[in-house]
Amino acid sequence: MSNIIHIKTPLMDDTTANLRIGNRVLISGIIYTARDAAHQRLVELAGQGKKLPFDVQNQIIYYVGPSPAQPGRPIGSCGPTTSYRMDVYTPQLLAMGLKATIGKGNRSDSVIEAMKQYKAVYFAATGGAAALLAKRVKRADVIAYQDLGTEAIMRLEVEDFPVVVANDIYGNDLFREGMVKYQNR
Template sequence: MDKVYHLEAPLSIEDIECLKIGDMVDVSGYIYTARDAAHQRFLKLIKEGKELPIPIEGQIIYYVGPTPAPPGKVIGAAGATTSYRMDPYSPALLEMGLKGMIGKGRRSNEVKEAMVKYKAIYMASVGGAAALMSRSIKEASVVAYEEMGPEAVMKLKVEKMPAIVVNDIFGNDLYNEGKKKYRIN
């Protein structure tokens, strides 16, 4: 494979402005997990003018609902869930300075426009490679919404978690470009 870019979360604009679609990255540092239900709660708090349970500025959110950690392990299987379900909520978080999202599958036009406007990237990790992903997770703790079980918000310490840039800050989309390249007729 080509060059792999190392990202250390939380991110700054400088970390991501050189990245283009198709770039392979590995992510280290601290990231947060959230799925639909958590996003819904975040938005409610934002509308009410209340503080969110996690910092947003410069952060990466990983769309994942892991399996419970078996004894002796930090976390269970932890692969990405489909991202479009977070689309209605993402622009507001991008406006607050969210810099990266990791999931799988296409984003809406509104999210893509917000990524360009507020300079943030969307990365895909391989959906279904959940046992492999869990090996990059070194620490995990629930920081909010424990009652939601697998949908609770967790803070993860990750080391070299592999992903690929799907939407860059320039408005490109790897899903469109990749498909075009291999389409027959």
């Protein structure tokens, strides 16, 4: 495949500055999982001035609730969750240094503005490809909130995890551009 950008975590400003909507990206390194309930807990901890279970600085959070792992595999199917449910929490995490999120679907205007302000990006992962995405996970460890079951926070080691830049640090939105192009046909 041509025109694929390979990035490694943790993400730095120079990396996010070079990404544009529509870029196909392969991520290698460490990413973290979190969904609604975990996000609520993270924001509550931050509001109380307490330490989070992992340092979000320059990290990526993947919105996913993976299925149980089959024997010999680090993780079960792990397709993206709809992102807008985390929009209420995302600006605060971006302000704390989070550099990217991965999910499916579009983001709110407040999240897009926060991404511009904090030089963060939003990656879209392919919905319906959960089993294929799981093959890119080399290791998965629960690091917090085990009581949440599949929504516990996990530390994933990934290799060439495929995503597309849906929102860049410049305020561009792949979903909106796609709708405009479609309407102009």
